[in-house]
Amino acid sequence: MKKMKQGQTWKNWAHTSESTPERIFYPATIEEVCEIVKDAGKQKKSIRVVGAGHSFTKLVQTDVWLMSLDLLSGIDSIDEENGTVTVLGGTRLFQIGEELGKRGYAQENLGDINVQSIAGAISTGTHGTGIEFGNVSTQAIEIVLVTASGTILTISEKENSEYYKAALVSLGSLGIIVKVTLKIISCPIYEYTSQKVHFSQLEKQLKQFVKSNRHFECYLFPYSDIVQVKTMNISERKPQSLKLHHFQNLLLENYLFFLISEMCRLFPKSSRFFSRLSAKAVGSSSIVAHSYQLFATPRIVRFREIEYCIPLEHMGAALIEVRNRIEEKKHKVHFPIECRTVKADDIWLSPSYERESAYIAFHMYKGMPYESYFRDMEEIMKKYEGRPHWGKMHNRKFAELSDTYPKLPEFLEIRQELDPNGVFLNEYVKKLLSIS
Structure with missing residues (x-):
């Protein structure tokens, strides 16, 4: 049975964003996520998803439905032969590090804070440092999304590849990341x-x-x-x-x-x-x-x-x-x-x-x-x-973002295709991406 709270005020870590959603859901399984999204569609409700709340902007803030991925957490499997790990969307980065470390593996790079969920880190382009290493999103070789219809969509370079480069940094606007497969290395x-x-x-x-x-x-x-x-x-x-x-x-x-x-x-x-x-x-x-x-x-x-x-x-x-x-x-x-x-x-x-x-x-x-x-x-x-940085405070307008992100029009086309009714939007994201 999915856990749900009403009338509870939510704040992000930095206390720069605060709201009182109608409902806060705590699904523990992917099936529960699908069920909640289907209910949102029927009731014409929007959903924003929160991991650790470490974004400084109003990316998550909503007065409608909020979903926490805290209970959708843990390592699903480790494929030692292919050098990958599959984790649930709410798994915190430090948990991944500790569990992989016990097996002699590690992510190739991390930031200087490791309390974020893997879904949140990917959605906002969280990064570490090292000119030979990309941000955390570049480690993801497969993403499993729950789309606005409440169905599961697996995205990789081989499967539904037309969505791959859009889904790796998406601000939570394409769907709910419930599972991720990451490249791993022998722990240095x-x-x-x-x-x-x-x-x-x-x-x-x-x-x-x-x-x-x-x-x-x-x-x-x-x-x-x-x-x-x-x-x-x-x-x-x-x-x-x-x-x-x-x-x-x-x-x-x-x-x-x-x-x-x-x-x-x-x-x-x-x-x-x-x-x-x-x-x-x-x-x-x-x-x-x-x-x-x-x-x-x-x-x-x-x-x-x-x-x-x-x-x-x-x-x-x-x-x-x-x-x-x-x-x-x-x-x-x-x-x-x-x-x-x-x-x-x-x-x-x-x-x-x-x-x-x-x-x-x-x-x-x-x-x-x-x-x-x-x-x-x-x-x-x-x-x-x-x-x-998408998770940090800034004052950039859509016109300025369009000038600096040449693939933004293509991203917005995919966003519209996957979520035509704006289930995964809030006012902040609508304004940021000029979505009416």
């Missing part, structure tokens, strides 16, 4: 390193950092010349205990940073001082462990975020302009600016569509004004052909 052992460099050094060696490391990311601290560089590369050494590493992450990157953030919220003019202090506190460290244990770090401090994808060749120039704009406008921000790289792909709504990409993310602590800062950063990202 990585050496993770963190080092402190000056921005001038990053400028000179940026191309080398990107090309010579399997996974590279860096963090710029507002009002500071110090940059934290993080890398992960294959190691022949034995994995080490992660207890101290995790303790330091929790203590420094969460609890102490929470106290700093509260000080900045109460005394915004202190943001410059605390950003510089945080930069000075960056130390050199190294740890060897299995890949899935190192990709993500806990996130306890809540924040607002925008993130833009720009062509990789513009990364250095964009970062210089970002630093200058923060100094010029004296923005009261202390959160580091996160910079990552992603391989080009051919997924229609992927921000990395047909270009090697740099992703630059800007954060503001919850409770602090963010509009002016985000507006200025977004202006710079637009200048460098920026495409917004």
